[in-house]
Amino acid sequence: MEKLKHFPGLNLPILVRTVVTHWGLIVQFTKRNFEMRHRGSYLGFVWAVLNPLFLLALYVFVFGYVFGGSFHVLENESKWDYGLGLFLGLTIFHLIADAIALAPPLITSHPNFVKKVVFPLEILPIATVGAATIHTAISLVMVLAGILAGGRGFSLYILYFPLVLLPTFFTALGLSWLISALGVFFRDIGQLVTVAVTGLMFASAIFYPASKGQTESPAIWEILRWNPLVHIVEIARDVVLWQRAPDPVALFGVNIFGIVMLLAGFAVFMRLKPAFSDVI
Known part of the structure; x- marks a missing residue:
C-alpha cells in the first residue's frame, strides 16, 4: 500500500513522455501483436484484408437483402447502404471490444516483464490497441470502397471522421489500461468483460x-x-x-469523454503499477 500511496497517478506529461521515449518499442510490439494474429497461416497478412471483405459482403447480403434491414435515414436508402452502415458500426465497436477483451490477462501473461526486467508495462496496452487499430483501418478502407461501389460517393462532411476515430481510440486505450491493471488483482474480470462486450454491442x-x-x-x-x-x-x-453534418454537441461530448477515459485509464494503471510485482 505504501507503493500506491506515494506514486503519482494522473500525469499528462508522463503519458506523453512514455509514448515519445518508448516509441520504438511501441511500434515493435504493435507489429508483433498484429503479425501474431496471422502467424502460421498460409496467406498470412492477406487474411487481414480477406476477413473484413468477406464480412462486409456477408452483412450486406444477409442483413440488407435477406432481412431487408433499414436505418430509415434517407428516402433512397438501399439495402446496400444498410449493410454498409451495419459494418461501419461494427468496425468502430470492434476497436473497443478487441481492446477490452484482450486487456484482462495483458499484464499477468508477461510475468518476466513485471518481475525480472525494467520494462515500461504501460506500453503493452498501447501496442494491443495499436494492432487493433490497424485491423480497424483495413475494415474502414473496405467501407469506403463499398460506398464508392454503391455509387454514393463522399461529401466534405467526411472530414469530421477523424474526430470520430480519435475518441474511439482514446476510449479503447483508456479502457485497456484500466482493465489490464485491474486484471492483475481481480482475475475474474475477464469473465465479466466477455459478458459486458456482448451487452455493449446490442x-x-x-x-x-x-x-x-x-x-x-x-x-x-x-x-x-x-x-x-x-x-x-x-x-x-x-x-x-449519410453525408450530413454531425450533431455538434454529440461530437464535442464524445471527444471530451475520450480524453477523460484516456487520462483516467492511464492514471489508474500508473497508480497500481508499483504493486503488480506483489501479486504476480
Whole structure:
C-alpha cells in the first residue's frame, strides 16, 4: 500500500513522455501483436484484408437483402447502404471490444516483464490497441470502397471522421489500461468483460438507428443515450454514409469523454503499477 500511496497517478506529461521515449518499442510490439494474429497461416497478412471483405459482403447480403434491414435515414436508402452502415458500426465497436477483451490477462501473461526486467508495462496496452487499430483501418478502407461501389460517393462532411476515430481510440486505450491493471488483482474480470462486450454491442445502436430507440422505447433510450458509443456510431454514419453534418454537441461530448477515459485509464494503471510485482 505504501507503493500506491506515494506514486503519482494522473500525469499528462508522463503519458506523453512514455509514448515519445518508448516509441520504438511501441511500434515493435504493435507489429508483433498484429503479425501474431496471422502467424502460421498460409496467406498470412492477406487474411487481414480477406476477413473484413468477406464480412462486409456477408452483412450486406444477409442483413440488407435477406432481412431487408433499414436505418430509415434517407428516402433512397438501399439495402446496400444498410449493410454498409451495419459494418461501419461494427468496425468502430470492434476497436473497443478487441481492446477490452484482450486487456484482462495483458499484464499477468508477461510475468518476466513485471518481475525480472525494467520494462515500461504501460506500453503493452498501447501496442494491443495499436494492432487493433490497424485491423480497424483495413475494415474502414473496405467501407469506403463499398460506398464508392454503391455509387454514393463522399461529401466534405467526411472530414469530421477523424474526430470520430480519435475518441474511439482514446476510449479503447483508456479502457485497456484500466482493465489490464485491474486484471492483475481481480482475475475474474475477464469473465465479466466477455459478458459486458456482448451487452455493449446490442446497446450501441449498431443494428438499429438511435432514433428508433427514442421513439419506440423512450424509457430504455434514457439509459442508452448515456452510452458514448451510441453517439460515436451515429456520427460516423452521418459523416461517412449519410453525408450530413454531425450533431455538434454529440461530437464535442464524445471527444471530451475520450480524453477523460484516456487520462483516467492511464492514471489508474500508473497508480497500481508499483504493486503488480506483489501479486504476480
